[in-house]
Amino acid sequence: MPAPALVWFRRDLRDHDHAALGAAIASGAPVHCAFVFDTDILDALPERRDRRLEFILGSLRELDAALRQRGGGLLVRHGRAVDEIPALARQLGVGAVFANRDYEPAAKQRDTTVERRLAEQGIRFHACRDQAIFDCDTLLTGAGRPYTVFTPYRNAWLKRLTAADHAPIDCRGRLAPSPENALPGLAELGFLPTNLGELGIQPGMSGARALWDEFRTSRLARYGQLRDFPAVKGVSYLSVHLRFGTLSIRELVTAALAEGADSWLNELIWRDFYFMILDRFPHAVDGAFKPEYDAIRWDDWPAGLAAWQQGRTGYPLVDAAMRQLNHSGWMHNRLRMVAASFLCKDLGVDWRLGEKYFADHLNDFDLSANNGGWQWASSSGCDAQPYFRIFNPVTQSEKFDPQGRFIRRYLPELARVPDKYIHAPWRMGHLEQEAIGTVIGRDYPAPIVDHAAAREKTLARYAVVRKTG
Incomplete structure (x- = not known):
């Protein structure tokens, strides 16, 4: 009988279609399973209320129950993972x-x-590819370098893809017995309850399965038509489950291919792309992917940053998006782009401050996608929008929330504003404002900046990049 194996779960909280678990079982060794509440991560969290930790705990309870049905269970440790995993491996x-x-x-x-x-x-350490379809140097340009533009990367991804790349991984088999090991509660970890349950967010494999089944049967085929409208139930809402691996990326790719859902598949390929960028270009974590963009001088404007964070900029779509984030830990993807562009290119605030705010508040925070998205909005990233492309928050609102349904959901103070003014309520006359009980500057903020003037200032700010180029 070979020596036992240990599977270390991290951001892959499921017991099926799981690369590390499948490889361990295939080795023929008795398999133990473990999870570490890593204090290197927990101690760095900015708040003692964190929906992500509550989501992880709920997912672990379900994972432990599933593993126990197979004769095993989850060995849980609380400490530094760099200490706990070697110690547990030695003990076992x-x-x-x-x-x-x-x-x-x-x-x-x-x-x-x-x-x-x-x-x-x-003791050997095996790192398996699981959260990406392709990773590391699997896809390279003809010059043997990592891709830095999405479209050629996507084309290479699709050309390389075979059925084996997204086939489910067999994880069947009994596991090594595990002693009863009660999961810690939030208080034991030093945290307080959140509103996760009130938001109706169901963690674990069952939560992922319910959302995925509903999206696949009702909206997957129409994703491309619905995805940009925040007032419409058009997206999958699976991002937090993908982040913590309560379902498999291979299953999603298989379904997207079977349905011909190209827009959805593109999003999954973007996910691989950003993983690859983070892996191959780690300098992007702290600075611009394109180093010349580090020469930009951002405004030191704490009041502007705070107004953006609180949803008090005077631009309804931006404010509604930020209030959605603060309330729920989630923001519609179209609005992530609008809100990010507004901070960088209307307020002139460093994109890294916005990236950090999203990192602290998003349930689905993933460094690769968050960094990639913010650098895209600020034009400093790979394959980013040009610096002179600046979202107009009013026209974005008119296009993607035409009746103001999303705005009114998160800005009840604008509930009585007529449709023709909902995107720019400061355009109402004062008598009309008084008549509906929504006075700009009293009941809702006046615009913190003039978009046209801010655009000119941004073009001047980015001139340093033109000169460098």
């Missing part, structure tokens, strides 16, 4: 540790440290 006498690959620089450093400490004990 394992010959190998299996984990799914992570692409964030801090995670890669953690895994390198764990691998070294395991090697000192004669």
